[in-house]
Each structure stands twice: as C-alpha cells, then as structure tokens.
Amino acid sequence: MSRLAGQRIVLGISAGIAAYKSAVLARLLKKAGAEVRVVMTEGAQAFITPLTLQALTGEEVRTSLLDPQAEAGMGHIELAKWADIVLIAPATADLMARLAAGMADDLLTTLCLATRARCLLAPAMNQAMWSHPASLRNAATLVDMGWQQLGPDAGEQACGDVGGGRMLEPEDIVAELEAALSGQAPAPGMLPLDTTPEHDDHAPATDAFMAASNDATPGALAGRHVVITAGPTREAIDPVRYLSNHSSGKMGFALAEAARDLGAHVTLIAGPVSLATPEGITRTDVISAVEMLEAVNATLPSCDIFIGCAAVADYRLAEVAEHKLKKVPGSPDLTLNLVENPDIIAAVTHREDPPFTVGFAAETRELARHAHDKLVRKRLDLIVANDVAAPNLGFGADDNAAVLYHLVPNGPEDPVASYTLSPRPKQDLARALFEYLLPLFQAHQPTRSPVAP
The missing domain is CATH 3.40.50.1950 (Flavin prenyltransferase-like)
Incomplete structure (x- = not known):
C-alpha cells in the first residue's frame, strides 16, 4: 500500500x-x-x-x-x-x-x-x-x-x-x-x-x-582521503590539435578546498587548466582520459570519497596522427575515427569495495531524467546535475547551481530524493554540497579506517 x-x-x-x-x-x-x-x-x-x-x-x-x-x-x-x-x-x-x-x-x-x-x-x-x-x-x-x-x-x-x-x-x-x-x-x-x-x-x-549541515564542522572529514577530478581532458588529433570541452576546473578546485577545510586529505587530479593549486592539497596533472583513469586508480586503495567532477571526453582518436594533418585541396571534409574512452566513474563504482562516489551530470535538457539514469546505471551514491545551458552558470563561470539526486535506501522501489542548490558562487556551492553529502557518507559506513594525520 x-x-x-x-x-x-x-x-x-x-x-x-x-x-x-x-x-x-x-x-x-x-x-x-x-x-x-x-x-x-x-x-x-x-x-x-x-x-x-x-x-x-x-x-x-x-x-x-x-x-x-x-x-x-x-x-x-x-x-x-x-x-x-x-x-x-x-x-x-x-x-x-x-x-x-x-x-x-x-x-x-x-x-x-x-x-x-x-x-x-x-x-x-x-x-x-x-x-x-x-x-x-x-x-x-x-x-x-x-x-x-x-x-x-x-x-x-x-x-x-x-x-x-x-x-x-x-x-x-x-x-x-x-x-x-x-x-x-x-x-x-x-x-x-x-x-x-x-x-x-x-x-x-x-x-x-x-540542521543537517551542523555536522559540517572543520574536522568532519579528519583522517579521510577525498579524491576529486577536475577540469577537461584533451584527446590529441595530431601534434597541434585536440578534442576537448569548455570546462575550466573551477568547480572541482572549489570542492577540493571545501574538503580540505573539513579536515580531509585531498588529492586533486586535474586536466589541463590554468588554476593555481590550493594550499594543502596534493595535485596530479593529466591530459587525456586514459591518463586520468591511471591517476585515479592509483588513489583508490586509500580513497574514502571520490568526486568525479572532471568533464571527461567521451571519445578519443583511434590513432593519433604522427604529424600535423594538412588540408587536402579539393577535399573539404575530414573524417576522424573515434573510439570510446574508459568510463572513469564506472571503473570506481564497480570495484569490489568502492568508495562513496559522487558523479556530475552536465545537461542541456531533461536534467532529471538523464541524472536519474546516470545515478542508477553507474551505481552512484550521489549525483550533482547541472543545467549548463543556463546563462552565466556552469562551464567557465564563477557561479553555479545544481540539483542533487540520490536513492533512498529501502524506499518504495528505490525512489530518488532530490535537493536544489540555487545559483551561488562555486565556493559556496562546494561547501553546501559537502554539507549535504556528509550524512549520506556517514550512513554509507566506509570500511576503511581513517588514515593517520
């Protein structure tokens, strides 16, 4: 009933x-x-x-x-x-x-x-x-x-x-x-x-x-290892050209600072961005999706919370040209042979003992439907959905907004709960996101013991 x-x-x-x-x-x-x-x-x-x-x-x-x-x-x-x-x-x-x-x-x-x-x-x-x-x-x-x-x-x-x-x-x-x-x-x-x-x-x-955010004290994540990916990836076409996107990395860097302020040991895996490394944070720079996956895998044995904020390219060239591709006179079209990149989020969540995992969904339409699908399909604990078509929000902007979705355990047919974070500076949004996920992380009961300071 x-x-x-x-x-x-x-x-x-x-x-x-x-x-x-x-x-x-x-x-x-x-x-x-x-x-x-x-x-x-x-x-x-x-x-x-x-x-x-x-x-x-x-x-x-x-x-x-x-x-x-x-x-x-x-x-x-x-x-x-x-x-x-x-x-x-x-x-x-x-x-x-x-x-x-x-x-x-x-x-x-x-x-x-x-x-x-x-x-x-x-x-x-x-x-x-x-x-x-x-x-x-x-x-x-x-x-x-x-x-x-x-x-x-x-x-x-x-x-x-x-x-x-x-x-x-x-x-x-x-x-x-x-x-x-x-x-x-x-x-x-x-x-x-x-x-x-x-x-x-x-x-x-x-x-x-x-009221729930009262748990977000400065030491709420003391001894925990938080791994965050940020920015875009670049997939080389030839020595001078690449496939990429408009991600600036600002949201991921803001999340890294918020996690640090809660006492966590933070590893920030960044694609090619022009942002300075926040104080007190371990940073690994990568270029491609394959490199990012390798860097992520190296952190997982000690990772308690993984946040996949990077805008990872879905495809890469099947074969990168050794030299710059030249325009062929009389041939206006160029065909690129693309193959699918590894799914970093899925690689994390499908481990035998996955960390608490947060994914991002950047959408231009049907935000809830796409976020729900990704939440379930990729076995996420929480997904942060962004409407990147909204003016002055998302990629490259200083402000952002989001709708958070997660499954309610033992609810009727695993219903999805949601909470809207209205537009605000990305630093404020990052803090609000951690305030929201802390009770969920605590209920997740990670099996790892906190790492020594």
Missing part, C-alpha cells in the same frame, strides 16, 4: 501553463490513496477549470477567500488545520514572491500562513524568470522559512526556450512524497512528515538541510 494512503493533501495550483500537469498529479495522489482538496488561484482557472479538478478528486474546489458560504465557518482556517501536506504545483514566480513576502491576499497564500502542515512547492516558470536574482532570492527565502522545493527541472519550455524552470513531472513529485514518508530518516533538505492523527499538534516546519 502506498505511504500516501490516508494523507490529507491540499493541492494548490497557481497561474502557469504547467497547471495542466496538476490534473495528472491530482489523479496520481488519489490513486495512491490520499485525500485531496484543491485550491486554485484566480489566474490558474484560465489554464484549467475547477470542474476538471473536482471530477478527479471528488471534492469541491476552493477558489476564493471571500466565499460567503465557506467562510461562514472560517473555511480557510479549517482547511489549513485539515491538511497534513500543502503542495503547490505549479508554483509561479508571482506566487513564490507573495509567499516569501508573507502576503495573504488570496485563499492559497492565506491558508499557507495559517497552516502548520508540511509545505512543499514545485516551481514552474520561464528559464529567464527562474534565473532572475529576485526569483532565486525568493526561493532561498522560502527554503529558510521551511518550505521544501521540488525541482525545478530543466529542458524545453512551452515558450520555446530551453533551460531551468520546468515543473517536475507529476510522477516525480509523487515519488518525492513517497520517499519522505518511507519511514527512513529524511534525507538532508527533506523535512520529516508528521503522520500522527492529531492535526493540531503539528510542529512548525524547520530547515532540515541547515
């Missing part, structure tokens, strides 16, 4: 094109056995009708704070107390701004202020709106207030743009709720749901992610 069975869920719908997904979400929640009552903003009704949601839930849909019949019994307060979970999907930029400001100018925002239930939202907006500093500030404010943010995903949008801001698919949202109710200790960034029947005794939501 689904863990959502019997849960009382208020589904809030605001005015975005993704509101059409809310009908599917309502159906899935009902199918899982939840009691669902829908609250729609005035703008949401321009995208989907209350009658549709009423037919799917079997409950009257609330749309107005000033409904004389409902408010005769203080209906918005009654609804706020009734809920175990308040889930807003889609949550538009406007709604998030009003929630962050503490406004109560319609039924949905009013009940959010009045409830002591668990509150979650699934952002949905244009990629430029999502990356705007005001939207990011509001998202961070809501997380600080105790809201759990689900997504957003990245990919093609209704307006034709490509980037972050897509609402998670209904199935992914339901999986998040199932995982939170799995009976396991909540993952960092996932607040525990109160499943007791006494609804008036709900404790106010708190920021579990920040």
Whole structure:
C-alpha cells in the first residue's frame, strides 16, 4: 500500500501553463490513496477549470477567500488545520514572491500562513524568470522559512526556450512524497512528515538541510582521503590539435578546498587548466582520459570519497596522427575515427569495495531524467546535475547551481530524493554540497579506517 494512503493533501495550483500537469498529479495522489482538496488561484482557472479538478478528486474546489458560504465557518482556517501536506504545483514566480513576502491576499497564500502542515512547492516558470536574482532570492527565502522545493527541472519550455524552470513531472513529485514518508530518516533538505492523527499538534516546519549541515564542522572529514577530478581532458588529433570541452576546473578546485577545510586529505587530479593549486592539497596533472583513469586508480586503495567532477571526453582518436594533418585541396571534409574512452566513474563504482562516489551530470535538457539514469546505471551514491545551458552558470563561470539526486535506501522501489542548490558562487556551492553529502557518507559506513594525520 502506498505511504500516501490516508494523507490529507491540499493541492494548490497557481497561474502557469504547467497547471495542466496538476490534473495528472491530482489523479496520481488519489490513486495512491490520499485525500485531496484543491485550491486554485484566480489566474490558474484560465489554464484549467475547477470542474476538471473536482471530477478527479471528488471534492469541491476552493477558489476564493471571500466565499460567503465557506467562510461562514472560517473555511480557510479549517482547511489549513485539515491538511497534513500543502503542495503547490505549479508554483509561479508571482506566487513564490507573495509567499516569501508573507502576503495573504488570496485563499492559497492565506491558508499557507495559517497552516502548520508540511509545505512543499514545485516551481514552474520561464528559464529567464527562474534565473532572475529576485526569483532565486525568493526561493532561498522560502527554503529558510521551511518550505521544501521540488525541482525545478530543466529542458524545453512551452515558450520555446530551453533551460531551468520546468515543473517536475507529476510522477516525480509523487515519488518525492513517497520517499519522505518511507519511514527512513529524511534525507538532508527533506523535512520529516508528521503522520500522527492529531492535526493540531503539528510542529512548525524547520530547515532540515541547515540542521543537517551542523555536522559540517572543520574536522568532519579528519583522517579521510577525498579524491576529486577536475577540469577537461584533451584527446590529441595530431601534434597541434585536440578534442576537448569548455570546462575550466573551477568547480572541482572549489570542492577540493571545501574538503580540505573539513579536515580531509585531498588529492586533486586535474586536466589541463590554468588554476593555481590550493594550499594543502596534493595535485596530479593529466591530459587525456586514459591518463586520468591511471591517476585515479592509483588513489583508490586509500580513497574514502571520490568526486568525479572532471568533464571527461567521451571519445578519443583511434590513432593519433604522427604529424600535423594538412588540408587536402579539393577535399573539404575530414573524417576522424573515434573510439570510446574508459568510463572513469564506472571503473570506481564497480570495484569490489568502492568508495562513496559522487558523479556530475552536465545537461542541456531533461536534467532529471538523464541524472536519474546516470545515478542508477553507474551505481552512484550521489549525483550533482547541472543545467549548463543556463546563462552565466556552469562551464567557465564563477557561479553555479545544481540539483542533487540520490536513492533512498529501502524506499518504495528505490525512489530518488532530490535537493536544489540555487545559483551561488562555486565556493559556496562546494561547501553546501559537502554539507549535504556528509550524512549520506556517514550512513554509507566506509570500511576503511581513517588514515593517520
């Protein structure tokens, strides 16, 4: 039986094109056995009708704070107390701004202020709106207030743009709720749901992610060996040309500094980058993917945490030309015979005694789907997904954003938990990433003893 069975869920719908997904979400929640009552903003009704949601839930849909019949019994307060979970999907930029400001100018925002239930939202907006500093500030404010943010995903949008801001698919949202109710200790960034029947005794939501980060003391990784790959690889074509990518290595170097500050012994395996070696870190320079794999293999006997942050080239030349390839007059095309490079991450995770392994997924579309696939296929403990199509983030930039995914042990069909790290300087993102992974690493129970200082 689904863990959502019997849960009382208020589904809030605001005015975005993704509101059409809310009908599917309502159906899935009902199918899982939840009691669902829908609250729609005035703008949401321009995208989907209350009658549709009423037919799917079997409950009257609330749309107005000033409904004389409902408010005769203080209906918005009654609804706020009734809920175990308040889930807003889609949550538009406007709604998030009003929630962050503490406004109560319609039924949905009013009940959010009045409830002591668990509150979650699934952002949905244009990629430029999502990356705007005001939207990011509001998202961070809501997380600080105790809201759990689900997504957003990245990919093609209704307006034709490509980037972050897509609402998670209904199935992914339901999986998040199932995982939170799995009976396991909540993952960092996932607040525990109160499943007791006494609804008036709900404790106010708190920021579990920040609570978990209390473990990130300066000595939290003392005696542990952290190995990090960073930067691009270069695959030679001839003595003067090569295949590569735009990775600068900044994220990997920031992670190395963060691990060092937590007391770890850090080995940084760097592709060809122009960055100075951080103080107190052992650095090995490599050029190609094959060289990087050799350097990684040399560290694994003592490695406790491996972070594959490097942008490793997927292919290399089957045979590197001994001399510079010359343009042939009358032959405008050049064919290169490529072979697949070794999979460094898979080589680490498929060992008999692998370290705690973190991978990266740099994507331009369908961020969640590709990250989920890589997480499972490569047996990762955690994957950090980046939307490299987002402006001013990712390759070469000083700032970055990420969505973290990992499997919840013993959850329903191994559901995937996620946590979004909003755009910030890469040094700050690196620290936040370690704050998140520390409880996961501790639960991983590595078999190696800490190395001597």
